[in-house]
Amino acid sequence: MSESTLVQPVVSTEAIGKPDVGQPSSANTSGPAIALKSFRFGWADAARRFRQDVLTSTPLVIADIASLAICLYSGAVLSMLLTGLKIPVGINKHVVAVGLAYAFIGSQRNLFPAAGINPVFELRQQVMTSLLAFVFLLASNGIFGVIAPNEVLAVCFAFPMSAVLLPALRYVARYHCARRSWWGQPVIIVGAGNAGVAIYRHFERMATRGLRPIGLMDESPERYWKDVQADSPIFLGTLDELESVCRSHRVFKVIAVVSDRDTEQTRRIVARCSGVPDLVVLSNRLVLPSLWVGTCDFAGLYGIHIRDRLLCAKAMFLKRLMDICLSLLMLILAAPLLLAAAIVLKRKSPGPIFYGHPRTGRGGVRFKAWKIRTMVTNAAEVFEQIMETDSEARDEWNRTHKLKNDPRIVPGLTRFLRKTSLDELPQLWNVLIGEMSLVGPRPLPDDEIERYDTLSTYVRVRPGLTGLWQVSGRNNTAYDDKIRLDSYYVRNWSLWLDYYILLRTIRTVLLGEGAF
Numbered sequence: 001m002s003e004s005t006l007v008q009p010v011v012s013t014e015a016i017g018k019p020d021v022g023q024p025s026s027a028n029t030s031g032p033a034i035a036l037k038s039f040r041f042g043w044a045d046a047a048r049r050f051r052q053d054v055l056t057s058t059p060l061v062i063a064d065i066a067s068l069a070i071c072l073y074s075g076a077v078l079s080m081l082l083t084g085l086k087i088p089v090g091i092n093k094h095v096v097a098v099g100l101a102y103a104f105i106g107s108q109r110n111l112f113p114a115a116g117i118n119p120v121f122e123l124r125q126q127v128m129t130s131l132l133a134f135v136f137l138l139a140s141n142g143i144f145g146v147i148a149p150n151e152v153l154a155v156c157f158a159f160p161m162s163a164v165l166l167p168a169l170r171y172v173a174r175y176h177c178a179r180r181s182w183w184g185q186p187v188i189i190v191g192a193g194n195a196g197v198a199i200y201r202h203f204e205r206m207a208t209r210g211l212r213p214i215g216l217m218d219e220s221p222e223r224y225w226k227d228v229q230a231d232s233p234i235f236l237g238t239l240d241e242l243e244s245v246c247r248s249h250r251v252f253k254v255i256a257v258v259s260d261r262d263t264e265q266t267r268r269i270v271a272r273c274s275g276v277p278d279l280v281v282l283s284n285r286l287v288l289p290s291l292w293v294g295t296c297d298f299a300g301l302y303g304i305h306i307r308d309r310l311l312c313a314k315a316m317f318l319k320r321l322m323d324i325c326l327s328l329l330m331l332i333l334a335a336p337l338l339l340a341a342a343i344v345l346k347r348k349s350p351g352p353i354f355y356g357h358p359r360t361g362r363g364g365v366r367f368k369a370w371k372i373r374t375m376v377t378n379a380a381e382v383f384e385q386i387m388e389t390d391s392e393a394r395d396e397w398n399r400t401h402k403l404k405n406d407p408r409i410v411p412g413l414t415r416f417l418r419k420t421s422l423d424e425l426p427q428l429w430n431v432l433i434g435e436m437s438l439v440g441p442r443p444l445p446d447d448e449i450e451r452y453d454t455l456s457t458y459v460r461v462r463p464g465l466t467g468l469w470q471v472s473g474r475n476n477t478a479y480d481d482k483i484r485l486d487s488y489y490v491r492n493w494s495l496w497l498d499y500y501i502l503l504r505t506i507r508t509v510l511l512g513e514g515a516f
Contacts (some may be wrong), residue, residue: 009092021163040276041252049252049277055182056113056210063100063173064106064271067165068130072098075158076150085150086366090115104132105492113248115185115210115253116280120291123503124166125497130162167503172209178207185211186249188236190273191257192216193223195284200233214249217242219269239272251279259285270476291492297465309461309494318495321439327431341372341417349410351377352356352428362462367435369443369463370426374414375406382408401448420509427465439466441486452483457490466499471504 004337035155060457072095088094106112106129130366134155141147143412147169177183184207189200196216215234218224222489224235236245246252255274258266266283274278296303309315342353355375356368376382388408393403409415417423430436444452452458469477469485477485489497 051112059173059177063169069095069170071158072159075154076155079153088151098133101136105129120500123500124164127163174208186251187211187253192218193260195259196257243257255280257282274488289491327428331428364459374421375408437462437464439501466505471508
């Protein structure tokens with residue numbers, strides 16, 4: 001046989017080899033034959049899927065357009081109050097135009113139905129889509145009419161408000177719809193191992209994300225029954241029954257979790273699931289960033305393009321600028337509260353007002369993270385006594401490094417400060433001088449450094465006044481989960497992730513979530 005000669009080929013045929021993953025095949029050279037019949041999803045199935053998407057999308061569309069309407073009306077009123085100009089003529093038409101533009105652009109940016117979408121990615125898409133919708137409004141006015149100064153001013157007020165109100169009202173819509181059986185998209189998890197069960201329980205617990213897990217499936221029942229527990233998810237059957245199970249439960253989305261499978265097993269699972277209209281394949285064999293990465297084609301091979309945002313000078317400059325501006329503003333606003341806390345604390349417990357905790361920061365540099373002192377001055381002696389005499393408290397400390405009923409805390413105002421985390425306001429000074437950031441991993445004390453096997457990752461960024469674990473349960477979070485969340489933050493850092501955490505921090509503080 002003569003050797004093939006390709007002229008400027010698009011892909012490398014030698015590199016990609018024979019297609020044996022991701023599509024049904026009756027035979028292949030790398031493993032046992034797989035006999036599959038193609039799934040038959042006809043017009044009736046397409047209509048059911050469309051109905052699911054519409055039911056899931058409608059509340060989100062209504063919430064988003066309502067947010068934009070509120071912001072645009074509020075912006076028009078503010079422009080009138082500040083400048084004396086009249087509310088733009090045809091403001092109602094402007095609201096309709098922005099709403100329609102937002103709905104169309106959002107549908108192209110995966111904002112509807114957005115089932116299972118990462119909330120940080122969703123936040124970015126919402127803000128960017130609202131910006132494009134407002135730009136469309138001004139551009140259309142310029143093309144078909146005249147752009148009035150009060151219209152521009154109204155949009156300038158409306159857009160920043162939408163960056164806060166859009167995610168807030170969408171969360172409210174998700175929260176209320178999550179309780180309804182008609183909302184969301186049913187999904188089947190393929191892979192009955194630990195990772196598959198974890199994915200099932202995550203979406204079962206996070207019903208607001210819009211995915212409703214029906215149960216687990218696998219190549220064989222043994223994988224499920226060997227580790228079955230009382231609270232284990234429902235086992236729906238083997239992959240031979242996938243089509244009938246999808247039809248009976250009206251499922252058009254499957255998540256294949258192949259983290260614990262070898263290449264051959266992965267090939268078989270993906271091939272058997274490839275007839276499903278919407279297939280997601282998950283694997284955590286490589287600990288890589290999962291946000292802001294893109295797929296790419298190199299010579300016909302599937303690739304993951306990773307951009308290290310911690311090495312982006314512009315992004316890091318904007319983060320530092322945000323830290324300086326916001327910390328300075330917050331210090332000024334917090335000054336009366338700090339003064340009141342100092343007066344009350346002096347009366348309750350003589351001693352210093354502030355306490356500096358030794359911590360490890362960016363690059364391994366040591367610094368003191370300042371707090372309002374909320375404990376008695378002999379806290380160390382009280383702690384040693386507790387550890388010696390109270391076994392339950394000792395176990396709690398070893399597990400979480402926190403004590404729910406800590407006798408070292410000065411009663412009264414200081415308990416309120418700790419519950420709301422306002423005792424950490426002096427750390428705004430650490431942020432201002434560059435030892436900390438508003439958002440980042442939690443500052444590590446000396447006795448916890450050895451527990452961080454990812455310390456080299458941790459010290460790449462400044463520790464934060466708030467962070468991902470603080471808005472994911474705070475003190476209710478297990479210690480190992482805190483480490484994983486800090487590691488996730490560093491791998492996936494972006495200004496959008498910081499913005500999301502800041503918004504979640506407001507909610508966490510107001511509701512006192514996980515605080516004691």
